Amino acid sequence: MKLIYKAPDTMTEKDTTYCPGCPHGIAHRLISESLEEMNLVKKTVIVWPVGCSVFGYYFIGTDAVEAAHGRACAMATGIKRVHPESFVMTYQGDGDLASIGIAETVHAAARGEKITTIFINNGNYGMTGGQMAPTTLIGQVTTTTPYGRKPEANGFPMHVPEMLATLDGPAYVARAALDSPQHIIQAKKFIQKAFSAQAKRLGFSIVELVSTCPTNWKMTPVESMERARKEVLPVFPIGEFRVIKGVE
Amino acid sequence: MEKGVVISGFGGQGVMLAGELLAETGKEEGKFVTFLPSYGPEMRGGTANCHVIISDEEIASPIIDHPEAAIILNLPSLDKYEPLMKEDGLIIINKSIVPKEVKRTDVKILQVKAQEVARDLGNEKTMNLILLAAYVEIEKPVSIEGLKKALRTFLTGRKETLIEVNEKAINKGIEIAREFLGVK
Amino acid sequence: MGEKILMKGSEAIAEAAIRAGAMAFYGYPITPQNETPEYFSRRMPELGRTYLQAESEVAAINMVYGAACTGTRVITTSSSPGISLMQEGFSYIANSDVPCVVVNAMRGGPGLGDIAPAQADYFQATKGGGHGDYHSIVLAPHTVQEQCDMMYDAFDLADKYRIMVVVLVDGLLGQMMEPVEFKDWADVKSYKTPDWATVGQGERSNRNIITSLEILPEDLEKMNLKLQEKYRTIEEIEVRFEEYKMDDAEYVITAFGTTARIAKTSVNMARKEGIRVGIIRPITLYPFPYAVIEKRVNQVKFFFDVEMNAGQMLEDVRLGVNGKKPVYFYGRLGGMVPTAEEIYTAFKKQIGG
Ligand SMILES: Cc1ncc(C[n+]2csc(CCOP(=O)(O)OP(=O)(O)O)c2C)c(N)n1
Numbered sequence: 209m210k211l212i213y214k215a216p217d218t219m220t221e222k223d224t225t226y227c228p229g230c231p232h233g234i235a236h237r238l239i240s241e242s243l244e245e246m247n248l249v250k251k252t253v254i255v256w257p258v259g260c261s262v263f264g265y266y267f268i269g270t271d272a273v274e275a276a277h278g279r280a281c282a283m284a285t286g287i288k289r290v291h292p293e294s295f296v297m298t299y300q301g302d303g304d305l306a307s308i309g310i311a312e313t314v315h316a317a318a319r320g321e322k323i324t325t326i327f328i329n330n331g332n333y334g335m336t337g338g339q340m341a342p343t344t345l346i347g348q349v350t351t352t353t354p355y356g357r358k359p360e361a362n363g364f365p366m367h368v369p370e371m372l373a374t375l376d377g378p379a380y381v382a383r384a385a386l387d388s389p390q391h392i393i394q395a396k397k398f399i400q401k402a403f404s405a406q407a408k409r410l411g412f413s414i415v416e417l418v419s420t421c422p423t424n425w426k427m428t429p430v431e432s433m434e435r436a437r438k439e440v441l442p443v444f445p446i447g448e449f450r451v452i453k454g455v456e
Numbered sequence: 457m458e459k460g461v462v463i464s465g466f467g468g469q470g471v472m473l474a475g476e477l478l479a480e481t482g483k484e485e486g487k488f489v490t491f492l493p494s495y496g497p498e499m500r501g502g503t504a505n506c507h508v509i510i511s512d513e514e515i516a517s518p519i520i521d522h523p524e525a526a527i528i529l530n531l532p533s534l535d536k537y538e539p540l541m542k543e544d545g546l547i548i549i550n551k552s553i554v555p556k557e558v559k560r561t562d563v564k565i566l567q568v569k570a571q572e573v574a575r576d577l578g579n580e581k582t583m584n585l586i587l588l589a590a591y592v593e594i595e596k597p598v599s600i601e602g603l604k605k606a607l608r609t610f611l612t613g614r615k616e617t618l619i620e621v622n623e624k625a626i627n628k629g630i631e632i633a634r635e636f637l638g639v640k
Numbered sequence: 641m642g643e644k645i646l647m648k649g650s651e652a653i654a655e656a657a658i659r660a661g662a663m664a665f666y667g668y669p670i671t672p673q674n675e676t677p678e679y680f681s682r683r684m685p686e687l688g689r690t691y692l693q694a695e696s697e698v699a700a701i702n703m704v705y706g707a708a709c710t711g712t713r714v715i716t717t718s719s720s721p722g723i724s725l726m727q728e729g730f731s732y733i734a735n736s737d738v739p740c741v742v743v744n745a746m747r748g749g750p751g752l753g754d755i756a757p758a759q760a761d762y763f764q765a766t767k768g769g770g771h772g773d774y775h776s777i778v779l780a781p782h783t784v785q786e787q788c789d790m791m792y793d794a795f796d797l798a799d800k801y802r803i804m805v806v807v808l809v810d811g812l813l814g815q816m817m818e819p820v821e822f823k824d825w826a827d828v829k830s831y832k833t834p835d836w837a838t839v840g841q842g843e844r845s846n847r848n849i850i851t852s853l854e855i856l857p858e859d860l861e862k863m864n865l866k867l868q869e870k871y872r873t874i875e876e877i878e879v880r881f882e883e884y885k886m887d888d889a890e891y892v893i894t895a896f897g898t899t900a901r902i903a904k905t906s907v908n909m910a911r912k913e914g915i916r917v918g919i920i921r922p923i924t925l926y927p928f929p930y931a932v933i934e935k936r937v938n939q940v941k942f943f944f945d946v947e948m949n950a951g952q953m954l955e956d957v958r959l960g961v962n963g964k965k966p967v968y969f970y971g972r973l974g975g976m977v978p979t980a981e982e983i984y985t986a987f988k989k990q991i992g993g
Pocket residue numbers: 258259260261277300301302303304305328330332333334335336341668669670671697721722725
């Protein structure tokens with residue numbers, strides 16, 4: 209028999225704590241495959257966030273630390289500065305990164321910290337039961353925007369890569385999506401470019417991954433992918449927003 | 457009078473609804489009431505449970521360490537609560553998916569193929585009410601009329617159509633309880 | 641007073657705060673109290689009041705600080721890790737003499753810990769937590785009804801003393817449902833902007849400045865002494881506690897919040913066996929009811945303190961007992977909740993039973 213698919217060795221055997229149809233698993237696989245293909249696994253420290261992926265260290269088998277909510281980029285900075293040989297990556301949700309942790313994120317980017325951030329945009333706070341996130345779309349109903357997100361009351365969705373791309377520190381800034389096979393293949397390319405930016409010590413790198421949250425969106429996995437495509441991607445378009453020379 | 461019951465099963469079996477309904481009935485009848493859903497380490501491991509206490513006096517701890525009555529909807533719940541039951545306590549079991557026999561001989565056991573019975577009534581989801589009504593009929597923490605009245609305040613709007621089948625479920629529960637008690 | 645409504649603690653506390661006159665809520669989601677901000681997010685817009693999800697607890701408490709400076713009844717709710725982040729704000733609020741209410745639904749710690757009920761933030765709440773010599777009034781309800789009634793007291797005390805009032809609860813109280821009867825709505829239309837509030841000088845003859853900065857030590861000392869004076873007044877007149885079956889007690893259990901409620905069952909178990917034990921339940925954790933402990937010292941053989949932590953209120957009980965009688969302790973950690981039987985067994989061991 210020919211082996212046509214196997215889980216990356218870096219992923220552990222443990223069942224994940226994610227809901228059925230949640231793309232966190234896809235993101236974990238892309239990261240694991242990329243770390244393996246780029247021979248980074250043994251050098252890697254992943255800084256995990258507070259959010260649904262809080263137990264990520266059970267699923268991706270690298271060295272790992274668990275940051276306080278929002279502080280991953282600061283913790284990663286601390287590690288990278290004293291251990292420049294380590295490959296240091298943060299994995300963060302939109303609440304963790306763009307709400308409580310936006311200061312740490314922006315400053316790590318501005319400093320050109322040689323770390324990589326994988327940023328999962330699922331449009332709400334999954335872990336705590338579906339509250340508004342900075343990425344929640346206008347009109348979207350969440351448990352803390354029961355009447356739909358209104359600009360007058362809750363402001364506007366934040367476009368993190370577009371913001372960070374205005375800084376001089378980042379080497380690579382991109383957004384990809386996890387809603388279709390083509391987009392997933394492209395997401396992996398973007399992740400590898402981000403990893404290479406760190407490996408070559410070019411500066412800060414970040415890839416936002418437009419994801420879904422079937423449970424809190426109260427949709428089937430397929431419906432949620434469709435919503436991501438039809439409603440989220442027009443607001444959060446796929447693209448590379450900053451690629452400095454040397455990134456490949 | 458102070459009566460406590462633990463209702464335990466999978467999420468989706470109507471555990472919380474049954475407990476809330478009982479608590480609401482108690483409140484409407486002017487009793488002291490506590491409803492405590494699973495908390496802390498209880499939340500793990502395949503069971504969702506709630507502790508409901510109905511009393512004539514102010515209730516101290518809302519936690520039931522040793523149930524005098526338990527409505528058991530799935531197997532993990534039986535494994536968990538059988539050893540904890542008070543002597544002479546009452547275990548009402550959803551026999552449809554808990555075929556196991558109770559080992560303890562110092563407790564009262566009522567086994568009901570609740571899912572089948574509920575299906576015959578036209579809605580399998582009413583099995584929680586069948587068992588709850590059986591409990592109420594046997595232990596009488598609240599009145600059956602009160603239970604039916606509370607049910608109507610729960611099922612409003614689009615759910616109003618469910619009142620009939622749920623009332624049938626309550627009546628069925630009473631019937632089962634009376635048979636168990638040997639009354640006609 | 642109205643009819644009794646069966647409500648979840650975490651929602652009832654929001655409704656009570658709203659009826660007690662909370663005009664603004666700022667907060668950030670955290671388990672096990674997400675139902676509270678979610679409830680505010682539904683109700684506050686309905687009433688034309690302010691609800692805002694802040695970007696963090698650091699921001700939330702500073703939003704509270706801002707609103708408090710305008711003399712508006714303002715509240716935030718959170719749980720232990722979020723409360724840790726607010727400590728800087730608490731300290732500023734204390735030295736600015738502005739009123740606000742903070743609810744902490746304590747969970748297992750330290751660090752991220754877990755989301756189960758705990759009482760391990762007693763030190764943080766009662767002994768400061770932030771920097772500097774300050775106190776907040778700390779209230780600890782043990783039933784859903786008491787918690788609702790207390791929200792009115794919390795706002796009144798906050799306004800009366802221009803101080804932060806902390807209401808310490810836990811996830812067990814938040815998750816459980818009990819019938820509650822709400823007190824009448826506070827007459828918010830009658831609230832006037834206090835003369836110290838920073839809302840623009842308007843017709844006032846003087847400018848108002850609210851600051852916690854006083855760069856000259858001799859001036860800062862004066863400012864501190866004024867704060868201390870306020871704390872002495874509070875210690876004198878705002879102490880609250882409950883004594884449960886203490887009249888003939890030979891032993892006393894000390895406990896607060898959920899633990900006290902569970903211990904009441906333990907006491908009833910003991911009394912069935914003829915053991916005369918009662919409970920002293922501090923309701924204000926700051927100011928702590930040292931006097932009632934002192935009063936009972938001669939009456940009882942020992943004190944038995946029970947908490948969901950490693951022994952925090954224990955230190956205050958010991959201060960009250962002042963070495964005159966033994967003080968024993970039983971605690972569960974990390975979000976474990978003791979059962980009534982467990983407490984009784986541990987207690988009985990001390991009487992040699
Ligand atoms: C200081 C602090 N505040 C709040 C929380 C509660 N909390 C846990 S996860 C989370 C948000 C998670 O949302 P997101 O980052 O979008 O990740 P997701 O769960 O959607 O993957 C919050 C607010 C916390 N743990 N610590």
